[in-house]
Amino acid sequence: MSMHVHVRVNHGLAVTEDGDLVEEYRCGCGATWTNVHRADEGQPEF
Numbered sequence: 001m002s003m004h005v006h007v008r009v010n011h012g013l014a015v016t017e018d019g020d021l022v023e024e025y026r027c028g029c030g031a032t033w034t035n036v037h038r039a040d041e042g043q044p045e046f
């Protein structure tokens, strides 16, 4: 099997119930990655 270089294609954005922003990336081979941006990072508000 030849070496495969993944190509990350942005597959969309989603927001969880907690308000976190989740980016999803997919390669044509089926591999997926997620990039989570925590909404509660930074200044906590209570």
Ligand SMILES: [Zn+2]
Pocket: 004, 005, 006, 007, 027, 028, 029, 030, 031
């Ligand atoms: Zn791939």
